[in-house]
Amino acid sequence: MAEYKSIGINTEKRDAMSLVTGQPVFTDDIALKDMLHIKMMHSPYPHATIEEINTEKAEGYPGVLMVLTYKNTPRVIHTTAGQGWPEPSPYDTYMFNQKMRFVGDRVAAVVAESEEAACEALKLIEVKYNILQAVLDPHDSMRDGVPVIHDEPEIKGAYDPQHNLAANIDIEIGDINEELKKSAYVIEDTIRTQYVQLTPIEPHVTISYLDEYGRIVIRTSTQVPFHVRRIVAQVLDIPVRNIRVIKPRTGGGFGTKQEIILEDICAYATLKTGRPVRAIYTREEELMSTRTRHPMEISLKIGAGEDGLINAISMHILSNTGAYGAHGLTVASNSGSKSLPLYNKAKAVQFRANIVYTNLPVAGANRGYGAPQAYAALEQVIDELAYKTGIGPLEFRKKNHIRTGETSPIFKALGEGKEGVEQYIQSCALDELIDRGAQEIGWYEKFGKHIRNGSKVRGVGMAMLMQGSAIPMVDMGAATIKMNEDGSFNLMYGGTDLGTGLDTVSSQIVAETLGVKPEDIIVYASDTDITPFDVGAYASSGLYISGSAALKAAMAVRDQIFEVAKELLGEVDDKNFILEDGRVISKASGKSLSLSEIAHHTLYVSNQHQIIASASMVSPYSPPPFAVHFAEIEVDGETGVIKPIKYVAAMDCGKPINPELVKGQIIGAVSEGLGYALTEEYVFDENGKMLNGNLTDYKIFSTRDMPEVVPIIVETYEPTGPYGAKSAAEININGPAPAIANALYDAIGIRVKDFPLTPEKVLREIKNK
Amino acid sequence: MKVTYIINGKKQEFDISPGEILLDLLRDNGYMEVKGDCYEGTCGACTVLINNVPYASCTTLAAGVDEAEITTVKGLGDINNPHPVQQAFAKFGAVQCGYCTPGEILSAYALLLKDPDPGEEDIKRALDGNLCRCSGYMQQIEAVKIAAKMMREAGDNGRV
Ligand code: FES
Ligand code: FES
Numbered sequence: 070m071a072e073y074k075s076i077g078i079n080t081e082k083r084d085a086m087s088l089v090t091g092q093p094v095f096t097d098d099i100a101l102k103d104m105l106h107i108k109m110m111h112s113p114y115p116h117a118t119i120e121e122i123n124t125e126k127a128e129g130y131p132g133v134l135m136v137l138t139y140k141n142t143p144r145v146i147h148t149t150a151g152q153g154w155p156e157p158s159p160y161d162t163y164m165f166n167q168k169m170r171f172v173g174d175r176v177a178a179v180v181a182e183s184e185e186a187a188c189e190a191l192k193l194i195e196v197k198y199n200i201l202q203a204v205l206d207p208h209d210s211m212r213d214g215v216p217v218i219h220d221e222p223e224i225k226g227a228y229d230p231q232h233n234l235a236a237n238i239d240i241e242i243g244d245i246n247e248e249l250k251k252s253a254y255v256i257e258d259t260i261r262t263q264y265v266q267l268t269p270i271e272p273h274v275t276i277s278y279l280d281e282y283g284r285i286v287i288r289t290s291t292q293v294p295f296h297v298r299r300i301v302a303q304v305l306d307i308p309v310r311n312i313r314v315i316k317p318r319t320g321g322g323f324g325t326k327q328e329i330i331l332e333d334i335c336a337y338a339t340l341k342t343g344r345p346v347r348a349i350y351t352r353e354e355e356l357m358s359t360r361t362r363h364p365m366e367i368s369l370k371i372g373a374g375e376d377g378l379i380n381a382i383s384m385h386i387l388s389n390t391g392a393y394g395a396h397g398l399t400v401a402s403n404s405g406s407k408s409l410p411l412y413n414k415a416k417a418v419q420f421r422a423n424i425v426y427t428n429l430p431v432a433g434a435n436r437g438y439g440a441p442q443a444y445a446a447l448e449q450v451i452d453e454l455a456y457k458t459g460i461g462p463l464e465f466r467k468k469n470h471i472r473t474g475e476t477s478p479i480f481k482a483l484g485e486g487k488e489g490v491e492q493y494i495q496s497c498a499l500d501e502l503i504d505r506g507a508q509e510i511g512w513y514e515k516f517g518k519h520i521r522n523g524s525k526v527r528g529v530g531m532a533m534l535m536q537g538s539a540i541p542m543v544d545m546g547a548a549t550i551k552m553n554e555d556g557s558f559n560l561m562y563g564g565t566d567l568g569t570g571l572d573t574v575s576s577q578i579v580a581e582t583l584g585v586k587p588e589d590i591i592v593y594a595s596d597t598d599i600t601p602f603d604v605g606a607y608a609s610s611g612l613y614i615s616g617s618a619a620l621k622a623a624m625a626v627r628d629q630i631f632e633v634a635k636e637l638l639g640e641v642d643d644k645n646f647i648l649e650d651g652r653v654i655s656k657a658s659g660k661s662l663s664l665s666e667i668a669h670h671t672l673y674v675s676n677q678h679q680i681i682a683s684a685s686m687v688s689p690y691s692p693p694p695f696a697v698h699f700a701e702i703e704v705d706g707e708t709g710v711i712k713p714i715k716y717v718a719a720m721d722c723g724k725p726i727n728p729e730l731v732k733g734q735i736i737g738a739v740s741e742g743l744g745y746a747l748t749e750e751y752v753f754d755e756n757g758k759m760l761n762g763n764l765t766d767y768k769i770f771s772t773r774d775m776p777e778v779v780p781i782i783v784e785t786y787e788p789t790g791p792y793g794a795k796s797a798a799e800i801n802i803n804g805p806a807p808a809i810a811n812a813l814y815d816a817i818g819i820r821v822k823d824f825p826l827t828p829e830k831v832l833r834e835i836k837n838k
Numbered sequence: 839m840k841v842t843y844i845i846n847g848k849k850q851e852f853d854i855s856p857g858e859i860l861l862d863l864l865r866d867n868g869y870m871e872v873k874g875d876c877y878e879g880t881c882g883a884c885t886v887l888i889n890n891v892p893y894a895s896c897t898t899l900a901a902g903v904d905e906a907e908i909t910t911v912k913g914l915g916d917i918n919n920p921h922p923v924q925q926a927f928a929k930f931g932a933v934q935c936g937y938c939t940p941g942e943i944l945s946a947y948a949l950l951l952k953d954p955d956p957g958e959e960d961i962k963r964a965l966d967g968n969l970c971r972c973s974g975y976m977q978q979i980e981a982v983k984i985a986a987k988m989m990r991e992a993g994d995n996g997r998v
Contacts, residue, residue, distance in 0.1 A: 085928035088936030089943060090920060091871025091911040098870040270875055270883055270971050271937040320873075320937030321971050352876040568935025568972050729931040729977075736974030737934060764880040764969065772962040772975045 075581040076792045079729035083573045083592060084318060084566075094318040096274045096290045097349060104276070105134060107331075107338060107348035108187035110176040110194055111358060112169035115203035115428035115757035116216065119167045119176065119196055126193040127179060132186035134342055136194065137178040139165040142337060145304045146223045150395040150433065151293035151327045153543055153604050157486030159227035159235055159394040161219050164304055164333050169198070170218055170392035171428050172758040173357035180338045180346065203428040204233060205757045207366070207389040210425035218392065218426040227394055228424075235394035236424040236486075238401055242478045243417030248381035252372025256453045259368040260446035261823035262806075264751035266361045267435050267741060268769060269567075271320020272352065273359060275331040277338070278345035280313070285336050287314045292322040292565055293605030294595045297332050304333045305340065312336070316595035322567040323741070324434035325360045327607045328395060353762035360433030361751070363400050363424075364389045367446035377460045379469050382415045384408075384443070386422040391431040397424040398486040400432070403439035406489060408447050410477035410693070411535050412469050418479060429757050434607060436738065437802040440536060441745060445824060448532035448807030452814070462811070463503055463512065466533045466697075473497045490541040490689055496785040496795065498721035499533065502697040505781050506531065506719040510699035516815060524707040527714070528816025530700050532807040535693040536800035538790065539610030545687040546610070547601035548618040550579060550626045552680035554672055556651050556664030557589045558626070563603020564615030565595045569798055570730040571611040575619045577726055578791050582623035583630075584648030585664065601683060609694075609796030612726065614686050620791045621684030629680045633667050636676070690789040694796050696720040698739075698804030701776075702812040706835060709828030711813060713743060713776035718801050721783045724793030728782060734797045735780040740770045742805030747825050748774075841904040845869070846913030854900045860886070861895040864910070871911050871940050882968035885941035886910055892941075892948045894967075911940035914947060922992070923947050926985035927978070934972030942968045946982045954990055956982070 087094055124136035135141075142164045150158040165175055177194055181187035202216045209215050210233040219230040228237045249255055275289040285307075291297050294314040302309045319326065331348040338346040350359065370383040386404055390397035401422040409418055435441075455465035471477060473494050480492040507513070510529055520527040548562035560579050566572040576590035583589075594600055603615055631643040634653040638660050640646075645656050654661040671678055699717040704710070718735050725731040748768040752760045761767045786793035806824055814820055819834040842851050845864075854863060861884045864872045872895055873883040879897040886895045887909035915921035923946050926932070933939050942965060949956055949964035956964070961982045965975065 079931070081929055082931075082933060084936065085933045086917050086920065086924075088933050088939050089911070089924040089927045090916050091940050092917070093870040095870075095873075095937065097874075100866075100868075268971055269935070269937075270881060270969060271873070271935065272875060319935060321935040323971070352878070352881075568937075570934070733931045733934055733973055733977055736976045737972045738974075740974035741971065763878060764876050765878070769969060769971065770974075771967075771969055772965045772979065775962075775975050778974060778976055 073581055075577040075587055076726055077724065077728065080573055080577050080587045080727055082570050082730065083576055095271060095320055096276060096288050096317055099276065101276065101278055101345040104345040104347050105180050105182060105338065105342060106184045106187050107178050107180055107335060107346060108184065108191055109178050109354065110191050112172060112174040112176055114169055114198055114200050115172050115205065116201040117169045117198040118201065120199045121197040123195040124177065127190040130186060130190040130193055132182035133190045134180045137165060137180065137334065137338065139163065139167050143304065143306060145306065146225060147300060147304055148395055149329045151296035151329060151605065154299060157399050158396055160225040161227060162393050168221065171430055172756065173430060174392060178334055180342065203757055205428060207387055207425050207427050210427055211423065218428060233426040234423060235390050235426050236398035236401065238420065238422040240482050241419045242482060245381055245383050245417040245419040248417035249370060249372045252380045253375045254454060254457045255370065255372040256450050256457060257370045258450050258453065259366060259822065260449060261366045262364055262442045262445050263824050264361050264364045264430065265745055265749040266356055267323035267325060268355065269321030269323055269325060272350045272355045273326065273330045274349040275335040276345060276347045277335040279339060279343060284311050284313060285339055287312065287332050287336055288317060289314065289332050290319045290326060291316055292326045292567060292607055294565060294597055295563060295602050296605060297329055298597045300329045301333050301336050305337055313598040316565055319567045322606065323436040324438065324607065327434040328360050330359055352764060356762040356767060357430060357759050360395065361430050362435040363432040363439065363442065365442040367442060369446055369450045371450050371454055373454055373458055377458045377465060377468050379412050379415045381417040382409060382412060383419040388422055388424045389427050389429065389432065390424050391427055391429045393431045394426065395431060395433045400439040402483055402486055404443040406479055406483040407440040407536050408443040409479045411471055411533060413471040413475055413477035414469050420483060430759065436741065437799050438608065440803045441742065441806060444532060444534060444803040445806035449810050449820065452811045462531055463507060467500055467503060470499045470533060471497065485540045485543050492691060495692060495789065496723055496787040497695055498783045498785050499695050499697065501783050502695060502719040502721060505783060506697045506699045506717045509717045509779055509781060510701055510715060512699065515701065519816060525703045525705050526816045527701065527703050528812040530808045530811025530815055532698050532804045532811065534696040534698065534800055534803045536609055536796060537691040537693055538613035538796035539688060539691055540608050541689050541691040542687065544604045544608060544610045544614050545685060546603035546615040546618040547683060547685040548622040549601055549681065549683040550622045552626065552668050554665060554668040556585065556668060557591060558583060559591045559593060560619055561593045561600045562615055562619055563595060563600050564611060565603065565606035567606050569611060569734065570727060571615060573730065574612055574726040575616050578616050578620050579623040581792065582620060583627060585651050609799045611798065612794055613790055613796055614688065617791045618684055618686035621686060622682050625682030625684055626680060629682060630667055633671055634662055637662060637670060688789065692787045692789055692795045694720060694722040694800050696800050696804060698808045700805065700808040700812045702809060702816060704813060704816050704831065706817065709831035711747060711809065711826055711831065713809065715777045717779045717781065718804060719781035719783060720797065720801060721785050722797040723785055723787035723790050723795035725782050725784060726792060726794050731782055731797050732780045735801045736778045738801035739778050739805060740775060742802045744769045745824065746806040746809040750825050839901060841900060844907045846910060856901060858900040859896060860898040860900045860903065863900045864895060869910055873937055873940060882941045883938055885944045885968060887944050887948055890948060890951055892945045909944065911943050914943065922988040923950065923985040926981040926988065930981045930984060931977040932973065932981035938968055938970040942970065942978055946985065950986055950989060955986055
């Protein structure tokens, strides 16, 4: 294998030093002169229409400039989902509307000189609601006679709004009933997942202002700057060219920022007042009014033959998209397309999903994008089947998993809300992941041993996982690289680093290609005026798409450097050069020039030109990273408390460009997944109002909740990826829920079929046993 | 009313209103390195040191800490001269998005002032009030251990 200088090494994160020393790098770290502030009023009712709204008193409050409501804002139906155009999500949302569809829906916004004035004025808005019957149980949504949540005629792209059905999927490969009938072993089960959110510690925040040419600049904490520009243009009915979106450093996103939440309102207020405007959500607003993970009920029927090979898988999903359909169709598609191909021996596969509206908080993109829900169910049922066949969890999975050179019909049948793209696996280390993980957790010493200590019993469980690397033939990113006279390069690309380290790995890729150090690459990203287009950071696309675009641009720049070197060194063949240590070297003559000499020559001496190149990346491939997770837990039979003791996450992400950053992706995703498995859950009152909209009662993992986590990176080489890399960002959030659930079964033989696995539910199951 | 603080070693005077929160006062006066999020003392993003003890500045009344010595992450070091805790966080993967980082670093620094050689549990306890959604904490705990070692080896208590 090639000797790399910048690939596979732990380059310090390019923004790390700025972050640890508190540089003002985030959206809200600037204070503009004469900046106005926005505060939002939210609906207290889950389903209602505004009969009357009186904003006069609020408008008269000192310091208030305006109050925005459905009456004085553009009425353009759209989706808030930051997806490629045309979006596969239904158009069912307005900036403001007369109809309220969940507790937390937007009623009005006050624009004022200060946050305090805006807050005071909010209290003076008088609203008379006509309260409607609410639909709070997704099982009720499609029933006849149930209130229609989206009854406005403009709604576009929803499957059957009259039955509260935002989207629907129905595919069948082979004859499912026949194959199930033929199966010697069949397991059938239903698992429920809850409302959660990934709560990036920086809330949604946007600052907008007019530049010196009267164009709107939107500085915002987003995963999708270019989609923000397009959707704001659509909603405000102004040309794209009048908008510039800048993403500074972002304080985490995890999907909740793949959404247009504050940008349209902020920009509108700037347009109307001509002044800078800032909007920031509180933690309660974040939880209640931004985007959550779709709660799902997943019914599985899986059949295997005498030989232990899976014959048939049927997965039926009831997905609750809440009040609006953002990402409803695609998240559910992903539940199937990112899990079912793992077991590609099945001769028949059926996948059905109903994605229903309710009068509850809005679901959307969340790290894993439907896969965590699917795996929470699938990997438990696979475990049950492994027991039933008598083969055991590890061997059963080894027998059935997809392998290099193989495919699954699901790849083609189930795409991004439409038909997908056929995929053949070109790198896959699943067997080794199973073996290495099993060894690290001590599987053979612990599995089935029920090691007891008073009322506490230990158990081990595991789960096998895959994801993708971007959406094939949909996601596109582009990059431009230009050369400077000191031999440094500017990389300008649309890649959207949310803290993952994308800018760092991209600089490593470019540095490797141009024979310089990562520090020689100056990265500027995610600015719609300056950087080329990129769909943004989602679907595990950052490295695979944006990083590959940077690689292609670097290769084009390299060719330009060779061309100049050929001329200057008087050689005939421009293929005969290499770039190393900041020099271009002729393999034929051994003569060399520094990059600085090349740049000086092209900029100042002869045949003057800027060495610069742009490239775009879109891929027919979406190579899945693979992972196998193992959890060891201790469950207390008296209190029902599950304590994770040790967690092993073994992953194959191709070539790890920066192993330290990969480790961070693994451990971070595991900690979020553990919260999903054990503690995180929205609690609602009987009117669908969230009762735990704060970080005390909505419990995410802190240092002392964490078990020991051991990340294991098994290196493979993915031929379609930049320097052999696949994605690493999402996959590891899929594991903790099923691995912990399987460990619970190993410990005391119970399954709690709805998440999270709280002490009360564990005790209930112990009693029922 | 007027209050006086020593912020990062510099004496500063502010005219404040009675209910003013320290976090708002600091950010309004340009100390943007102090981050806000929950405004109820649960996330730790707004952590500052008051006389070398970590506090959530979002639940601290500005008036209540008159004459205090206040340290923000900028008080520990800067890009050209970072503190060992800052170096270790940057070098060993302890920073992802970085929004929780100023608070984490201050909690770690306060711990190391008291205990130059803390065990894993001590570090976990010291950082427990600083929520981080990106990292899963392992690399931060590791970074604190490394910083402690750097400081011990340099023979100083790292006090700035
Ligand atoms: S903002 Fe102070 S603890 Fe969260
Ligand atoms: S690094 Fe993002 S919250 Fe800690």
